[in-house]
Ligand SMILES: Nc1ncnc2c1ncn2[C@@H]1O[C@H](COP(=O)(O)OP(=O)(O)OP(=O)(O)O)[C@@H](O)[C@H]1O
């Protein structure tokens with residue numbers, strides 16, 4: 001597992017490269033007609049559909065019993081969601097597993113945002129705080145989040161709390177670092193402008209620092225949310241009866257690869273949808289900034 | 295302050311700069327940006343600070359604004375020592391420095407709405423100054439949807455709505471094309487006349503200085519200091535084609551170039 005190392009990667013904290021306005025307008029225009037939109041969807045489907053076909057062919061050709069065919073996974077997915085086919089412990093249990101995981105992911109994620117954003121705003125603006133906390137945070141940051149698993153099990157016991165803690169840790173750093181980065185890259189003129197208009201002290205945080213750092217904060221939130229989904233699986237792999245990560249772990253012990261793949265696909269789709277929600281929020285809150293429309 | 299008491303008819307002194315020195319501590323040694331600068335500005339005056347690039351015009355303006363600390367000397371507004379930026383001195387930056395996340399209306403209302411002015415009152419103020427700079431139709435646009443000239447109008451209205459006494463402008467029209475610049479110069483004079491503001495306007499264009507100012511303060515460089523203080527007594531509106539205008543322009547240009555010396559040309563002479 002190498003994903004932990006990317007938490008601290010500088011590339012992950014950089015803001016999105018600016019898209020030329022003309023280019024953005026061009027693509028918006030292209031997405032207007034019905035035919036062009038169909039074309040976009042068709043193009044996006046080419047690779048996944050070919051992979052599905054390839055998967056199916058390979059399963060038939062090798063005759064393996066370790067990997068189910070795409071159709072087998074589809075049946076499993078249906079049963080997992082609605083039941084009525086296998087009628088085992090997993091039939092129709094998607095809602096409960098899904099709901100548990102979503103709660104833990106967003107619990108940890110929201111906790112990370114509630115702590116990471118204000119702390120980042122202050123770290124970016126208050127040198128004293130930075131001098132006190134920066135060295136410690138930089139030392140803790142390279143430790144892979146999964147390495148905290150044993151300790152977190154001692155702190156929080158075997159169970160969901162431990163998973164939430166891991167999710168929190170995973171989401172916290174990208175949110176914090178991007179917020180600090182956003183604050184530090186605010187144009188100094190804007191602080192001068194605010195100062196000469198009579199805005200200072202705590203008002204400055206709400207009226208200038210927060211909105212100016214918002215593009216970067218949303219970057220951090222998106223990264224944080226994706227790490228949260230990664231870490232929920234790790235967090236739920238031990239001592240949690242319900243959750244998508246637990247389902248994948250069970251599938252492994254029971255040698256039910258169809259269940260494993262079903263869990264993977266559902267996590268993938270959910271992670272994607274949760275990112276789209278963040279993008280929608282970001283587009284709404286950053287409507288003043290032509291560069292930050294994703 | 296002395297002059298104010300000796301001369302009863304003259305308007306009161308609003309700004310007093312005395313013995314100002316400024317040394318920047320750059321990484322490759324200290325840079326002396328200003329040396330013993332004295333400047334007295336009376337209420338309602340339109341002052342242009344003129345000088346070659348790097349002579350310390352921006353530094354002087356930023357110290358007056360309170361963005362930068364002087365190494366020595368003092369700046370007083372109505373006799374009170376300046377210790378930081380304040381709403382009595384409004385700055386108009388060359389690169390506008392509008393808040394990109396606020397609409398035109400919100401940018402103009404920024405100052406009043408941070409001073410616990412009732413929101414109806416803020417709306418009235420904003421409407422008034424939006425109309426003054428002719429941007430009522432663009433009230434709900436964001437800065438990135440405006441042209442440079444429109445942005446600078448917002449920046450001016452933002453300072454006016456905040457009820458500043460002194461308008462500090464650092465090459466405010468430097469980034470604009472000639473036509474827009476001429477239009478804004480005219481609007482600025484009109485605003486200055488109706489609001490009775492005090493204006494300190496930095497430029498390196500002799501023509502702009504002679505067109506706008508009551509007094510042109512000529513600075514020279516290394517280290518930056520005040521060299522000449524020229525009263526412009528031409529009647530307004532001023533005609534750039536008139537003989538007197540061009541005589542003044544030529545003599546100020548000569549003073550400027552005499553300091554730079556030799557073959558090096560000052561930016562001012564390149565101005566059309
Ligand atoms: N932050 C700084 N650190 C070090 N030196 C500086 C700093 N700001 C300005 N200087 C130096 O001080 C001198 C005066 O600079 P200033 O910006 O005031 O000139 P200016 O008259 O506004 O020039 P221009 O017409 O090009 O805007 C220059 O030599 C400049 O290099």
Ligand SMILES: [Mg+2]
Pocket residue numbers: 351352353464
């Ligand atoms: Mg300058």
